[in-house]
Amino acid sequence: MLHPLGYSIHILEQSPSPSRSDHAAGITAQPQVVKYFRRHGFSKDSWSIPCPAVQFLGPKATIKRTIKKPLDMTSWNVLYNQLKGRLESLQKENPGEKARMGAGPTATWSFGRRAMDVAYDGNNVKVEYEDLAQG
Ligand SMILES: Cc1cc2nc3c(=O)[nH]c(=O)nc-3n(C[C@H](O)[C@H](O)[C@H](O)COP(=O)(O)OP(=O)(O)OC[C@H]3O[C@@H](n4cnc5c(N)ncnc54)[C@H](O)[C@@H]3O)c2cc1C
Structure with a gap:
């Protein structure tokens, strides 16, 4: 968001490397996230899949409850890698x-x-x- 406005950015991340194995979770692409990615030129088709409803399962995978609310599903890693790719191309540019x-x-x-x-x-x-690393 800041870079297109003309600001130089420097991200200081405490994690020692850019590969984040702790981010494997599936998540909902909430409307705010979809809006952010659209505004910044990411194509929605490349990072989310449609889901027609939410189902709550019982211990034997029986369907206990269904909420018919369409959602877009994605994963933390997919979003992270899209943003990481953008940052890397800004660094090269x-x-x-x-x-x-x-x-x-x-x-x-x-x-x-x-x-x-x-x-x-x-x-x-x-x-x-x-x-x-250096203390
Ligand atoms: C269980 C769970 C489920 C979720 N499900 C969804 C979902 O379905 N859909 C959705 O849209 N959102 C979901 N969220 C919320 C979403 O994950 C967060 O809103 C989002 O990750 C926040 O992004 P952020 O960049 O602000 O913070 P973070 O993703 O937490 O990133 C902060 C970064 O700063 C680094 N950091 C922290 N302290 C320091 C420091 N002192 N110095 C340097 N680096 C530091 C951390 O290592 C981290 O990499 C969920 C969250 C949880 C916990």
Whole structure:
């Protein structure tokens, strides 16, 4: 959201790597998520499948209750990888060197960095972080 508005962005992620095996869950693509992805140019067909209703199952997989509410289903990993791909292409489009010469905003993604404190002095945001690999 920030990059198309002209801001350079730097994501500090505490997890040590971009591959996230802990994100394998299936989730509903809620209307706000669908709106966000559409607004930012992701094609809905490529990341969700339609589901006609919600069913609650009993212990022997018997259907206990059905709510006829159509939903779009996706998974955490699908959304994460779409966003990750976008960020990686922004990083390639305008690497730091080019941006320093006035070619536009940069995108940087750092891992193993845990934010410890955030301060705002009226003009700038200062983030203190711990480099988890280097201590
Ligand atoms: C069980 C469950 C089911 C859900 N089901 C759905 C669903 O069906 N549909 C739906 O739309 N939403 C669902 N959600 C909600 C959805 O997962 C969250 O709204 C969404 O992940 C929030 O995104 P976020 O980027 O704000 O936070 P997160 O996804 O939590 O990302 C925050 C990131 O910041 C990192 N981080 C945290 N602290 C620091 C720090 N100090 N320094 C550096 N990095 C840090 C974390 O490692 C993490 O990678 C569900 C959530 C849960 C828990």
